[in-house]
Amino acid sequence: MISTADLLQRLRPLHVCVGKTGHISGHGRSLTKLGVEDLRGKRFLEEFEVLRPSAIGSMADLADCQERVIRLRLRRVPDIVLRGLVINDQADGIILDLSFGIAVVDAVRAFDLTAQDFSPSDLAVELLFLQEAKSTAMAASFNLNARLDDARLAAETRALTDGLTGLHNRRAVDGVMHRLEQSQTVYSVLHLDLDLFKDVNDTFGHAAGDTVLKHVAAILRRNTRKDDLLVRIGGDEFLIICPGLVDRTRLATLSETVIRDISAPFEFDGHRIAISASIGIGLSLDVPHLGPERVSDNADIALYAAKRSGRGQHVFWTKELGLTLADMPLSQARRS
Amino acid sequence: MHGLIFRTVETFISDSFGHDTWSKALVMGDVPVTSFEAMLTYDAALLDRVLSGCATILNRPREHVLEDIGTYLVTHQTHAAIRRLMRFGGQDFVELLHSLDELPGRTRLAVPGLLLPGIAVTEHRPHHFSIRCDGGPLGFGHVLVGLLRAMADDYGTLAMVDHIGAKDGSEILQVTVIDAEFADDRGFSLAPQNAATAS
Numbered sequence: 001m002i003s004t005a006d007l008l009q010r011l012r013p014l015h016v017c018v019g020k021t022g023h024i025s026g027h028g029r030s031l032t033k034l035g036v037e038d039l040r041g042k043r044f045l046e047e048f049e050v051l052r053p054s055a056i057g058s059m060a061d062l063a064d065c066q067e068r069v070i071r072l073r074l075r076r077v078p079d080i081v082l083r084g085l086v087i088n089d090q091a092d093g094i095i096l097d098l099s100f101g102i103a104v105v106d107a108v109r110a111f112d113l114t115a116q117d118f119s120p121s122d123l124a125v126e127l128l129f130l131q132e133a134k135s136t137a138m139a140a141s142f143n144l145n146a147r148l149d150d151a152r153l154a155a156e157t158r159a160l161t162d163g164l165t166g167l168h169n170r171r172a173v174d175g176v177m178h179r180l181e182q183s184q185t186v187y188s189v190l191h192l193d194l195d196l197f198k199d200v201n202d203t204f205g206h207a208a209g210d211t212v213l214k215h216v217a218a219i220l221r222r223n224t225r226k227d228d229l230l231v232r233i234g235g236d237e238f239l240i241i242c243p244g245l246v247d248r249t250r251l252a253t254l255s256e257t258v259i260r261d262i263s264a265p266f267e268f269d270g271h272r273i274a275i276s277a278s279i280g281i282g283l284s285l286d287v288p289h290l291g292p293e294r295v296s297d298n299a300d301i302a303l304y305a306a307k308r309s310g311r312g313q314h315v316f317w318t319k320e321l322g323l324t325l326a327d328m329p330l331s332q333a334r335r336s
Numbered sequence: 337m338h339g340l341i342f343r344t345v346e347t348f349i350s351d352s353f354g355h356d357t358w359s360k361a362l363v364m365g366d367v368p369v370t371s372f373e374a375m376l377t378y379d380a381a382l383l384d385r386v387l388s389g390c391a392t393i394l395n396r397p398r399e400h401v402l403e404d405i406g407t408y409l410v411t412h413q414t415h416a417a418i419r420r421l422m423r424f425g426g427q428d429f430v431e432l433l434h435s436l437d438e439l440p441g442r443t444r445l446a447v448p449g450l451l452l453p454g455i456a457v458t459e460h461r462p463h464h465f466s467i468r469c470d471g472g473p474l475g476f477g478h479v480l481v482g483l484l485r486a487m488a489d490d491y492g493t494l495a496m497v498d499h500i501g502a503k504d505g506s507e508i509l510q511v512t513v514i515d516a517e518f519a520d521d522r523g524f525s526l527a528p529q530n531a532a533t534a535s
Binding site (some may be wrong): 113114 | 340373375420427442445447525526527528
């Protein structure tokens, strides 16, 4: 019959036997892999610190824990917390059957343990396999998610961008309006429409028209701030949304500069192209609490008034212009 | 069918013969996909077309392509994780063979939804094994041949691994271990040397 000590050694490579004086009388072979020399003859509580239950200060305390699972660590290896079942050895000492529990992944890494350091019936190696397999599969999953997310972002950006000018498109306006509605900041909306653009298309062809639109986009970019939103809402119409900017003098200067730059003739394919622009301006301050749709509609009405009062003008919305195009006083409308 | 299977074929062809060859294989096989994702599911019927496209473009029998895929899985740096996961199966090549019964289960544990054929290993007499693979995907036996040859090499074991035929949807492999210490073992530690990555 195999001796008890041999049996323990074969079956439980991580056990510790403690005699009644509190000295270690024997231990499993794998314990020496944890960076400690032969522990035999040393005092158990000097080598190990019992974390739970707390207040284990003597051999008697330890013996009281029999049949219970305690948590402990080697004082020399404080990073790895072990679990141990306390067994009464029937000779006033105890046998501690230790295991790494979930710390096995760290322990294997820290001490270069091999499959031989675990009991063959121990699931430690399976746990390590699973941990590694899961990390590998998870990495593949993350990889896919990252690529899908990139593709989604790219598609979203494309969906909100005007392909010709690189400005935002009409679809982006909803999101912008929504953000403005949420924010507490004041803002202005400039509605810009090119004058004589149809003539360019009709006379010089669509390639010339496209060049003009890109030229206008460049002028808008050059004259606006980083936080201003530039939108081509279709055809030859643009929106400039300026968060925080409601100063009439500055807005007038901005409008005049943009109109002046657009009105400067430029060469295309040997032809001299001359266009201009009209701008209607709505301020959030004019219609507090009515929301960005209202401000945008006001800019539209002001643009209409600007067109009526001659090309190359900018007009601020005022109450007199009314809330719909139909409200516009005849005197205003007739002035065109 | 799990995207990992398709993705493996794709990375094998791209890594070994270039992306161009992969594109051509898809055209030859009339496959309506340009690239497979490892973590998506595809129509199982596509596998046959992918493999036939690969066999045509490489001008070699499909069985050889499958064997090469098995070897590639274990030897190529892209799939270093697979070699490690296989090494968890046993401390030597014979132990690995005995653990093959568990391979489908282990695979399922790692990647739920990745279904491999049932594998039954019999040791007729010492060092002489037969391995039966039951159920699809048919042709897996050839992948296993390439994979086991590479693993024998990894353990430093001289072994003969052959596919001896298919019958009623089952494939039979024969393995003879000639010398367990023929060459140096490439080595394996339970702790990964660096974080394992997947393609």
